[in-house]
Amino acid sequence: DGGITQSPKYLFRKEGQNVTLSCEQNLNHDAMYWYRQDPGQGLRLIYYSQIVNDFQKGDIAEGYSVSREKKESFPLTVTSAQKNPTAFYLCATRQGDGYTFGSGTRLTVV
């Protein structure tokens, strides 16, 4: 079955450490996205990529970095510059007007 795999489901990070969240898709969709979700808030766009080797900042890109070396993969690195990284992170792909979301990674800073 085609879909999006996000790993790990839960991630703990010490303050000052970088951490990378994985997002893999086998839907053959060109566009991929990272969103951040905080309690009681909607989703906010961090980064997106419309094609391999190209990506754009979203609304809250500070403290995050991405790469898009393969069509199937769009990893997100949360750097030590992100002051409040504890959140639920969702990866998505798009084909036309149809967005497909992964099951998310919950990141907690300890």
Add this chain to the structure above:
Amino acid sequence: GDSVTQMEGPVTLSEEAFLTINCTYTATGYPSLFWYVQYPGEGLQLLLKATKADDKGSNKGFEATYRKETTSFHLEKGSVQVSDSAVYFCALKAQGGSEKLVFGKGTKLTVNP
């Protein structure tokens, strides 16, 4: 900029009650409108969508009509079930080449037996 406002929750209903979750939007032109549902600990699933004025999206007993005159896309269901308990998000994608889905803050629905 574009924005979505949806009614704040939480909403608690008894099984078989009627559900309405209000959603209004601000955007130029004719955005595409969506309702997503999120079950605990999971990602978002598309519930329904509408891409032009007066379109009605429907799925699993849920309905929403794209009202350009009131810039609204209210979600309704005639008889809710316990399994409908989840968080519901209204969202828009601006007309043209915008890449971004703009989300409301979400409404948590709890349905009691």
